Amino acid sequence: MVNERSSLIDELKSRGIRITPQRVIIFDAIETLEGHITAEDIYREVEQNNPYISLATVYRTLELLLDLKLINQTNLGRGHTYYALKDHGAHHHLVCTNCGRIQEFDDILFEPLRQNLQQKFGFHANTEHMSIFGTCQDCQDES
Numbered sequence: 001m002v003n004e005r006s007s008l009i010d011e012l013k014s015r016g017i018r019i020t021p022q023r024v025i026i027f028d029a030i031e032t033l034e035g036h037i038t039a040e041d042i043y044r045e046v047e048q049n050n051p052y053i054s055l056a057t058v059y060r061t062l063e064l065l066l067d068l069k070l071i072n073q074t075n076l077g078r079g080h081t082y083y084a085l086k087d088h089g090a091h092h093h094l095v096c097t098n099c100g101r102i103q104e105f106d107d108i109l110f111e112p113l114r115q116n117l118q119q120k121f122g123f124h125a126n127t128e129h130m131s132i133f134g135t136c137q138d139c140q141d142e143s
Contacts, residue, residue, distance in 0.1 A: 026061045036082040072129035096136035
Protein backbone atom coordinates (compact mmCIF):
# COMPACT_ATOMS: atom_id res chain seq x y z
CA MET A 1 0.00 0.00 0.00
CA VAL A 2 1.14 3.53 -0.74
CA ASN A 3 1.69 5.66 2.36
CA GLU A 4 4.80 7.82 2.23
CA ARG A 5 6.51 10.31 -0.04
CA SER A 6 8.00 8.68 -3.18
CA SER A 7 6.34 5.39 -2.27
CA LEU A 8 4.87 5.23 -5.79
CA ILE A 9 8.40 5.20 -7.14
CA ASP A 10 9.45 2.50 -4.67
CA GLU A 11 6.38 0.42 -5.51
CA LEU A 12 6.92 0.62 -9.26
CA LYS A 13 10.63 -0.18 -8.90
CA SER A 14 9.75 -3.25 -6.83
CA ARG A 15 7.49 -4.40 -9.69
CA GLY A 16 10.19 -3.84 -12.31
CA ILE A 17 8.45 -0.85 -13.93
CA ARG A 18 10.71 1.72 -15.57
CA ILE A 19 10.89 5.05 -13.73
CA THR A 20 11.23 7.98 -16.12
CA PRO A 21 11.90 11.58 -15.08
CA GLN A 22 8.38 12.49 -16.25
CA ARG A 23 6.85 9.79 -14.05
CA VAL A 24 8.85 11.00 -11.04
CA ILE A 25 7.39 14.51 -11.48
CA ILE A 26 3.85 13.14 -11.94
CA PHE A 27 4.14 10.83 -8.90
CA ASP A 28 5.38 13.72 -6.80
CA ALA A 29 2.37 15.80 -7.87
CA ILE A 30 -0.06 12.99 -7.02
CA GLU A 31 1.48 12.50 -3.58
CA THR A 32 1.65 16.25 -2.93
CA LEU A 33 -1.94 17.04 -3.91
CA GLU A 34 -3.53 14.23 -1.86
CA GLY A 35 -7.21 13.44 -1.62
CA HIS A 36 -9.49 13.39 -4.68
CA ILE A 37 -7.78 14.97 -7.67
CA THR A 38 -8.35 15.17 -11.40
CA ALA A 39 -5.86 14.61 -14.20
CA GLU A 40 -6.09 18.36 -14.81
CA ASP A 41 -5.15 19.08 -11.16
CA ILE A 42 -2.09 16.87 -11.57
CA TYR A 43 -1.22 18.49 -14.91
CA ARG A 44 -1.37 22.00 -13.42
CA GLU A 45 0.95 20.91 -10.60
CA VAL A 46 3.33 19.14 -13.02
CA GLU A 47 3.38 22.10 -15.41
CA GLN A 48 5.01 24.25 -12.71
CA ASN A 49 8.01 21.89 -12.62
CA ASN A 50 8.16 20.81 -16.26
CA PRO A 51 6.07 22.56 -18.91
CA TYR A 52 7.07 19.88 -21.46
CA ILE A 53 5.03 17.10 -19.84
CA SER A 54 1.73 16.77 -21.67
CA LEU A 55 -1.73 16.07 -20.30
CA ALA A 56 -1.64 12.85 -22.37
CA THR A 57 1.43 11.73 -20.39
CA VAL A 58 -0.45 12.41 -17.15
CA TYR A 59 -3.38 10.29 -18.37
CA ARG A 60 -1.08 7.44 -19.46
CA THR A 61 0.59 7.48 -16.04
CA LEU A 62 -2.80 7.42 -14.28
CA GLU A 63 -3.81 4.42 -16.43
CA LEU A 64 -0.61 2.63 -15.39
CA LEU A 65 -1.33 3.32 -11.71
CA LEU A 66 -4.93 2.11 -12.14
CA ASP A 67 -3.74 -1.08 -13.84
CA LEU A 68 -1.32 -1.69 -10.96
CA LYS A 69 -4.15 -1.00 -8.47
CA LEU A 70 -2.21 1.79 -6.74
CA ILE A 71 -4.96 4.38 -7.21
CA ASN A 72 -8.77 4.40 -7.35
CA GLN A 73 -10.98 6.42 -9.64
CA THR A 74 -14.51 7.67 -9.16
CA ASN A 75 -17.08 9.96 -10.74
CA LEU A 76 -18.29 12.70 -8.43
CA GLY A 77 -20.76 14.05 -10.98
CA ARG A 78 -18.79 17.10 -12.01
CA GLY A 79 -17.78 16.03 -15.50
CA HIS A 80 -14.36 14.76 -14.38
CA THR A 81 -12.91 11.51 -13.18
CA TYR A 82 -11.35 11.85 -9.74
CA TYR A 83 -8.38 9.82 -8.53
CA ALA A 84 -7.14 8.99 -5.05
CA LEU A 85 -4.24 6.95 -3.76
CA LYS A 86 -5.28 3.56 -2.39
CA ASP A 87 -3.95 4.59 1.03
CA HIS A 88 -6.80 7.13 1.16
CA GLY A 89 -8.76 4.10 2.35
CA ALA A 90 -11.89 2.33 1.14
CA HIS A 91 -14.70 4.86 1.31
CA HIS A 92 -17.57 6.12 -0.79
CA HIS A 93 -19.40 9.35 -1.57
CA LEU A 94 -22.93 10.66 -1.31
CA VAL A 95 -23.26 13.35 -3.98
CA CYS A 96 -26.18 15.76 -3.83
CA THR A 97 -27.42 16.43 -7.35
CA ASN A 98 -29.11 19.63 -6.17
CA CYS A 99 -26.38 21.55 -4.29
CA GLY A 100 -23.30 19.47 -5.18
CA ARG A 101 -22.40 18.65 -1.57
CA ILE A 102 -20.22 15.54 -1.23
CA GLN A 103 -20.22 13.49 1.94
CA GLU A 104 -17.89 10.52 2.49
CA PHE A 105 -19.02 7.33 4.19
CA ASP A 106 -17.28 4.15 5.28
CA ASP A 107 -17.00 1.05 3.12
CA ILE A 108 -18.51 -1.21 5.80
CA LEU A 109 -22.03 -0.22 4.68
CA PHE A 110 -21.46 -2.11 1.42
CA GLU A 111 -20.50 -5.41 3.06
CA PRO A 112 -24.10 -6.78 3.25
CA LEU A 113 -24.65 -5.82 -0.41
CA ARG A 114 -21.41 -7.53 -1.50
CA GLN A 115 -22.37 -10.67 0.42
CA ASN A 116 -25.88 -10.73 -1.07
CA LEU A 117 -24.56 -10.28 -4.60
CA GLN A 118 -22.08 -13.10 -4.08
CA GLN A 119 -24.66 -15.47 -2.56
CA LYS A 120 -27.54 -14.79 -4.95
CA PHE A 121 -25.67 -14.25 -8.22
CA GLY A 122 -22.14 -15.58 -7.67
CA PHE A 123 -21.03 -12.03 -8.47
CA HIS A 124 -17.99 -10.46 -6.79
CA ALA A 125 -18.72 -6.71 -6.67
CA ASN A 126 -15.84 -4.25 -6.86
CA THR A 127 -17.01 -1.48 -4.53
CA GLU A 128 -13.70 0.13 -3.65
CA HIS A 129 -14.58 3.74 -4.42
CA MET A 130 -18.15 4.54 -5.39
CA SER A 131 -20.42 7.54 -5.60
CA ILE A 132 -24.17 7.50 -4.96
CA PHE A 133 -26.18 10.38 -6.35
CA GLY A 134 -29.29 11.75 -4.67
CA THR A 135 -30.53 14.63 -2.54
CA CYS A 136 -28.89 15.64 0.75
CA GLN A 137 -30.87 16.25 3.93
CA ASP A 138 -30.51 20.06 3.72
CA CYS A 139 -31.96 20.15 0.19
CA GLN A 140 -34.79 17.81 1.23
CA ASP A 141 -35.60 20.10 4.17
CA GLU A 142 -35.79 23.12 1.82
CA SER A 143 -38.39 21.40 -0.37
